[in-house]
Amino acid sequence: MLPKRADTVFINGKFITMEDASPLAQAVAVSGGRFLCVGTKEEAMKYAVEGTEIVDLAGKTVIPGLIESHAHPCYYGDQCATINLSGEATTSMENILKKVAAAVAKTPKGAWLFGWGWDEAKFKEGANPITAEILDTVSPDNPVFIKRTCGHVGSVNTLAMKLCGITADAVPPVGGKIFKDEKGVPTGVISGAVQNWIPFPKPTDEQIMELVATDIQNEIFRKGITTTTEMAAEARFVKIYQELQKQGRLKMRIRFYTFARSNVNCPATLAETVKVGLMSGFGNDTLRFAGMKYLLDGSTGGKTAAFSVPYVGEPDNFGTLYNDQDELNADMLLTAQSGMQASLHAIGDVAIEQALQGVEYCLAHGVDPSPLRFRFEHVESPTVEQIERMKKYGILVGTSAGFIYALGDSHYNVMGPERVQWAFPNKEYVERGMVFACNNDCPVCDINPMLGIYSMVCRKTQGGKSFGTAQSIDRMQALKAYTVNAAKMLFDEDIVGSMKAGKYADMVVLNEDYLTVPDEALGKITALATYLAGEAVYKA
Ligand SMILES: [Zn+2]
Structure with missing residues (x-):
C-alpha cells in the first residue's frame, strides 16, 4: 500500500501540541487540512513525496490555533458608524x-x-x-x-x-x-x-457582512485565532455568516449562540428554536449552532453586575439582576430538555447564584448535565461554595480574565483593592481540576488572546494596578484556556484545540518562544503566521 502523502510538512519547529502524552514535537505533516503526523522530523518526512511543500520554521514556536470562546465579531460592525x-x-x-x-x-x-x-x-x-x-x-x-x-x-x-x-x-x-x-x-x-x-444607528447588513469578511476576519487571524464565537447572534448575523460561507468567504470557525430571552438588541429565540428542533451542534465544522445565551446581570465597570457587596462609594448599589428566577428556571429546563447548551452571562456572585439555581432546577427535573456542558460566562466573583457547586455539576467556566488588563482599572475603582484579589479566581479552578476557558469578550476588549494570557499569569491592569498573585496561574494552564479547554466548551475537542493526527491543522507560528519569554512579555507575543486547516490565512 502506498504511504499517505502530505500536502505540506512543517519542519524544525517547536510545536507545543497541548497533548499530554507528547507535549512537544519538531515537525508535522498535513494532508487535506488535517494533521497526518505530529512528531519528529523523521516521522513527518515519511509522508513527504514529490510535490509536497516543505516549510522550514527555523526553530520558531508553534501553538494550536487559538480559540476565543466568547466574542461578538458582528458588533465590531455596529461601531463603524x-x-x-x-x-x-x-x-x-x-x-x-x-x-x-x-x-x-x-x-x-x-x-x-x-x-x-x-x-x-x-x-x-x-x-x-x-x-x-x-x-x-x-x-x-x-x-x-x-x-x-x-x-x-x-x-x-x-x-x-x-x-x-x-x-x-x-x-x-x-x-x-x-x-x-x-x-x-x-x-x-x-x-x-x-x-x-436612543436612536443608535445600525449599519446595514451589507456593511457588516463586508467588515466581517475583510477587516474583522483578518484581525482575528492576525491575533492567532482560528475558532471563535458569535455570542449574541441576531438573525441578521446568522444570515451574514451563512451568506459568507456560501460565497466561500467565511474561513474562521464560528460557533453561534442566540438569546433565549429578549434582550437589548435581540428578541427571544428559545420557543422558536425549540419548534424548529435545532440542537447544539447543528451545522458544519466552519459554522455551527452552539446553543442559548442568557444575560443574568450587567457589567462591573458600569456598576450593573450583581454582587452581594455594594459598589465602592455607593452603599445602596448592588447591581442589577435581569431575570426572575422562576422564569429563568423554566427556560433553562426547556433549553436542556431540547438538547441545547445554555451559556449564562453571570459576573457577580448574586448572578452566579441565580445561574447555579437554574442548573439545580434542571437537575431536580432529571436533566443530566454532562452531555449539555452548561457554561457560565465572565464569572468575576464566585464564592468558594459556588465554585464547589460548579465543579460538582461539571459546569465549564468562561473566565473573562482578559478584563483584568483591559478593564481592570475600572474594576479596581468600583470593587476596591481587596475584592479584586479574588476577581477571576482561576487558581481555584486549576486546583480543583475544572475546565475553564478564557475570553476578552471582544469588542468589549481587544480580542488578542495574549492579553488574556498575560492577565491570567500576571494579573495586572493596563494602568499597572495589581489584582494580586494569589490567583495567578502558570502559562501552560493559561494556554489551555485558549486551546483544549475552549475546544471542550464548544464541543470541538475532536477536531481542534490541540495538535494530533486527525485534527484540523490549525496552528500559529509565534515571534517568541512561548515557553521561555518572561511573564511580563507574554502579552506582547505576536503571530508570525496563522494556519487554518493547513492553509496560511495570515502572514506578518
Ligand atoms: Zn459578551
Missing part, C-alpha cells in the same frame, strides 16, 4: 471631548452624534462620569450619545435627554437606569435598556 472613543482617545476626558467637538464641527446643527469606547477609569483627570453638563460644553445644538466601552452604560447631553424623554419622572424599563444627582435631576448617565430610547 460611530466616533471611536477607545484606545488613545480614552486616556483623558479632554481627549474624549475634543473628539466629540471635532465631530460636531462636521455635522449639521440638530443631527445626532454617536460615539463608543470611553472608560472613565483611564482618564488622567480622575475617574469621573461624563455628564450632560460636560457634553453640552462641546455640543449644545447636536444631540449626543456616547457609549462606555462596556456597552452597558452611556452618556447623553441635554438635547438628547430632551429628545428621548430622559427626565426625572421617566420610568426606566426593567434592567435600565437613569442616574440622578442628589437633587433628583438626571445627570445624563444612563444604563441598560434606557439606551434603547
Whole structure:
C-alpha cells in the first residue's frame, strides 16, 4: 500500500501540541487540512513525496490555533458608524471631548452624534462620569450619545435627554437606569435598556457582512485565532455568516449562540428554536449552532453586575439582576430538555447564584448535565461554595480574565483593592481540576488572546494596578484556556484545540518562544503566521 502523502510538512519547529502524552514535537505533516503526523522530523518526512511543500520554521514556536470562546465579531460592525472613543482617545476626558467637538464641527446643527469606547477609569483627570453638563460644553445644538466601552452604560447631553424623554419622572424599563444627582435631576448617565430610547444607528447588513469578511476576519487571524464565537447572534448575523460561507468567504470557525430571552438588541429565540428542533451542534465544522445565551446581570465597570457587596462609594448599589428566577428556571429546563447548551452571562456572585439555581432546577427535573456542558460566562466573583457547586455539576467556566488588563482599572475603582484579589479566581479552578476557558469578550476588549494570557499569569491592569498573585496561574494552564479547554466548551475537542493526527491543522507560528519569554512579555507575543486547516490565512 502506498504511504499517505502530505500536502505540506512543517519542519524544525517547536510545536507545543497541548497533548499530554507528547507535549512537544519538531515537525508535522498535513494532508487535506488535517494533521497526518505530529512528531519528529523523521516521522513527518515519511509522508513527504514529490510535490509536497516543505516549510522550514527555523526553530520558531508553534501553538494550536487559538480559540476565543466568547466574542461578538458582528458588533465590531455596529461601531463603524460611530466616533471611536477607545484606545488613545480614552486616556483623558479632554481627549474624549475634543473628539466629540471635532465631530460636531462636521455635522449639521440638530443631527445626532454617536460615539463608543470611553472608560472613565483611564482618564488622567480622575475617574469621573461624563455628564450632560460636560457634553453640552462641546455640543449644545447636536444631540449626543456616547457609549462606555462596556456597552452597558452611556452618556447623553441635554438635547438628547430632551429628545428621548430622559427626565426625572421617566420610568426606566426593567434592567435600565437613569442616574440622578442628589437633587433628583438626571445627570445624563444612563444604563441598560434606557439606551434603547436612543436612536443608535445600525449599519446595514451589507456593511457588516463586508467588515466581517475583510477587516474583522483578518484581525482575528492576525491575533492567532482560528475558532471563535458569535455570542449574541441576531438573525441578521446568522444570515451574514451563512451568506459568507456560501460565497466561500467565511474561513474562521464560528460557533453561534442566540438569546433565549429578549434582550437589548435581540428578541427571544428559545420557543422558536425549540419548534424548529435545532440542537447544539447543528451545522458544519466552519459554522455551527452552539446553543442559548442568557444575560443574568450587567457589567462591573458600569456598576450593573450583581454582587452581594455594594459598589465602592455607593452603599445602596448592588447591581442589577435581569431575570426572575422562576422564569429563568423554566427556560433553562426547556433549553436542556431540547438538547441545547445554555451559556449564562453571570459576573457577580448574586448572578452566579441565580445561574447555579437554574442548573439545580434542571437537575431536580432529571436533566443530566454532562452531555449539555452548561457554561457560565465572565464569572468575576464566585464564592468558594459556588465554585464547589460548579465543579460538582461539571459546569465549564468562561473566565473573562482578559478584563483584568483591559478593564481592570475600572474594576479596581468600583470593587476596591481587596475584592479584586479574588476577581477571576482561576487558581481555584486549576486546583480543583475544572475546565475553564478564557475570553476578552471582544469588542468589549481587544480580542488578542495574549492579553488574556498575560492577565491570567500576571494579573495586572493596563494602568499597572495589581489584582494580586494569589490567583495567578502558570502559562501552560493559561494556554489551555485558549486551546483544549475552549475546544471542550464548544464541543470541538475532536477536531481542534490541540495538535494530533486527525485534527484540523490549525496552528500559529509565534515571534517568541512561548515557553521561555518572561511573564511580563507574554502579552506582547505576536503571530508570525496563522494556519487554518493547513492553509496560511495570515502572514506578518
Ligand atoms: Zn459578551
